[in-house]
Amino acid sequence: MVSSSCLHSVLDTAVNGIIVINDKGTILIYNRACEALFGYKSDEAVGQNVKLLMPSRIAAEHDDYLKKYIDTREAKVIGIGRDVIGRQKDGTEFPLELSVGEAVTETGRQFIGVLRDLRATKEYEERLRVLQSNLVTMTRVNALDEMGAAIAHEVNQPLTALMLYLQTAARRARASENSDEALLSLMDKAVREAERAGHIIQRMRTFVERQAPQSIGTGLASLIDDCLELVKIGHEADDVEFFSTFVDYEYQLELDSVQIQQILVNLIRNAGEAVKGQPVKQVVVSVERDDRCVLVKVTDTGSGIEEEALSHLFKAFTGTKRRGLGIGLAISRSIAQNHGGDLLVEPYKEGKGATFTLRLPVNSKAAS
Incomplete structure (x- = not known):
């Protein structure tokens, strides 16, 4: 007959976690792999209810399930196995594969669980x-x-x-x-x-x-005005107010005007769509600049972009519009990055509209 100490030594060499409980759910054996899985030492776990290792929402049902199985023999895990959620000592939840077997011993019915970290x-x-x-x-x-x-x-x-x-x-x-x-x-x-x-x-x-983009000296204020004028044609019946606060018509940047116009027209059109149905229908283009970069900001008075949409906003085919391919922002960001810049969106703020920022490097011909 194998001694208890010998059995525990064998179980402690197992790669997978092994737990033995009685028909009351009390932990009888808890091997070394379980210590690594759950963070509890053996002397902390043995003698405790196995619910210790489960999230509270699952633990609340475990005793009832165990009693129901003993009364009816209707198994959901025992003899079947399934993926479950475990809970570590620090509260972290993680996925496990659980296989459960049953044994009848001199001291009563026992259940042996084999656990694999998933x-x-x-x-x-x-x-x-x-x-x-x-x-x-x-x-x-x-x-x-x-x-x-x-x-x-x-x-x-x-x-x-x-x-x-x-x-x-x-x-x-x-x-x-x-x-x-x-x-x-x-x-x-x-x-x-x-x-x-x-x-x-x-x-x-x-x-x-x-x-490389075909960069030429371009008047930034005039470029913005052209974009606004183009978008206004499609929104004449929507009562949307489009305007720019940047009026330095002498300021020039080295950029591919056609491609940058693509970005701005896309941003301004999106902003115009976002303010439809709002009490204030306004789209503002503003510019901030220093010696290193220029920030062209398109701000609207719409409902803003929810946080869950921000993570995939610039990915192709994941747009929030009901129509279209959802590639406008993805292409716009690629164009901006191809210029050595980027296209960003400010974090969501309740009650505020969206602000997209086109960042461009200053290889500029700024007027004296």
């Missing part, structure tokens, strides 16, 4: 899930890239034709005796936006291939 397994599964998710996202991004190249090729021809039609119509309208100056102004703006669309398409390959 934290490393769960972490691996989570990493695998994230990698799979990233793989799916990258597959979609690659597909989008291929689609974008095809679309760019197909769109260039009708876009060029559209510009020619608009220019011809504008010339004929000017030659008319009763020319409408407001209409001519709108047509000129349409031609400029068609040209801008053409520039954006031409730059897409540069952006995707991560080539």
Whole structure:
């Protein structure tokens, strides 16, 4: 017959935690692996109810479950095994795989639990899930890239034709005796936006291939005004107030104006959508600057961005809009980082709208 001391020595060499309890839930044996798992020493655990090692929400039901099993033999864990949650001495909860066997001894019915720490397994599964998710996202991004190249090729021809039609119509309208100056102004703006669309398409390959942006000296205040004017056209019926507080029209930055305009138009449009239905409908663009960087801030009077949305806000295909691919902010941040800057959002504050900050390095031609 194996002695009790010999049995305990064998159990202490086991890699997995081993606990033996009686039919009252009292811990009879608690091996060394359990000490490492739960943080309780053997003399702290033996003699205590096994609920000591469970979160309170589970512990409250354990005695009833044990009694029900003894009365009805209806097993939920015993002889089956399952994943459970354990609680360490410091209160930390962690996942465990629990297998339970039953034995009838001279001193009564006993239950032997074998415990395996699942934290490393769960972490691996989570990493695998994230990698799979990233793989799916990258597959979609690659597909989008291929689609974008095809679309760019197909769109260039009708876009060029559209510009020619608009220019011809504008010339004929000017030659008319009763020319409408407001209409001519709108047509000129349409031609400029068609040209801008053409520039954006031409730059897409540069952006995707991560080539250096085509930096030129650009007046920042004028660039912001152009973005605001463009967005206002789509919000004339919404009673949204768009304005900029930056009026230093002499200040210039070395940047790719087309790509930075993409970012600002996206931010301002999003802000305009956010203030719809609000008592105050206002979108403000402001600028802060020093010798190292320029911060262009787009602030709205909307309901703000909830904290749970902030962690994935700049990830592709995870946008909060009901329509769209959810890639606008992801692309905008990539453009900003390609310029050596970044795109950030301020933490959520109750009662405050959202503020997005475009940070750009100063390789500037600041006016004297």
